[in-house]
Amino acid sequence: MLNEETLNAIGNAFIAMSMWELLAVVLALAYLLLAMKEKISCWYAAFISTAIYVFLFWDVSLLMESALQIFYLVMAVYGWWQWRKHGDKQQELQIHCWSLKTHCVVILAVCALSVGFGYGLHHNTNAALPYLDSFTTWGAVITTYMVTKKVLENWVYWLVIDAASVYLYIDRELYLTALLFVMYVVLVVIGFFQWYAIYQRQQRLN
Incomplete structure (x- = not known):
């Protein structure tokens, strides 16, 4: 249980928190809500929120998380282009599952990349929590790809990544961002x- 000193420290951090982080969190939530309604404007919110996080994460020495935001910037542009070009045609892509073999390969690859990049960051930079930072980054890269392909298990991957990210952001005193990811854990x-209900309906029709 948190003691009074810790609670006071968290409260003071909230008061002193950068307005940029607040704006990034609000836009990130806006992205999620707009995406749920399939509004193309969600990609504008995603792009601006991600651009802010590039600098926020760099400022607190989460170098891999900062680099991940650049990937998200590209994905925001790609997502906007896809939705604008294809519109409702995206519905033709059905939710599906990957094989156990594919999952094993992907998980091993993420672990290997996390260790490799974590080692490099640990010995060559001042990155904070380099191994965890690398894990959440590479995990998010592959899981974002899974979302674009409508792989059902992406939600399970996000559950692990978002939960790990909560600890990462609390450690860096990005409390609003940590709260955002707590919400993400529930939403995933x-x-x-x-998605599973939709997947089952699709299986019955095929």
Whole structure:
């Protein structure tokens, strides 16, 4: 249980928190809500929020997380282009599952990349929590790809990544961002069951 000193420290951090982080969190939530309604404007919110996080994460020495935001910037542009070009045609892509073999290969690859990049960051930079930073980064890269391909298990991957990210952001005193990811943990569980119900309906029709 948190003691009074710790609670006071968290409270003071909230008061002194950068308005940039607040704006990034608000836009990140806006992205999620707009995406749920399939509004193309979600990509504008995602792009601006991600651009802010590039600098926020760099400022607190989360170098891999900062680099990940650049990937998200590209994905935001790609997502906007896809939605604008294809519109409702995206619905033709059905939710599907990867094989156990594919998952094993992907998990091993993420672990290997996390160790390799974590080692490099640990010995050559001042990165904070380099191994965890690398894990959440590479995990997010592959999971974002899974979302674009409508792989059902992406929600399970996000659950692990987002939960790990909560600890990462609390350690760096990015408390609003940590709270955002706590919300994401809840939402990915809901997202999994929503997609799973759709997947089952598709299987019955095929």
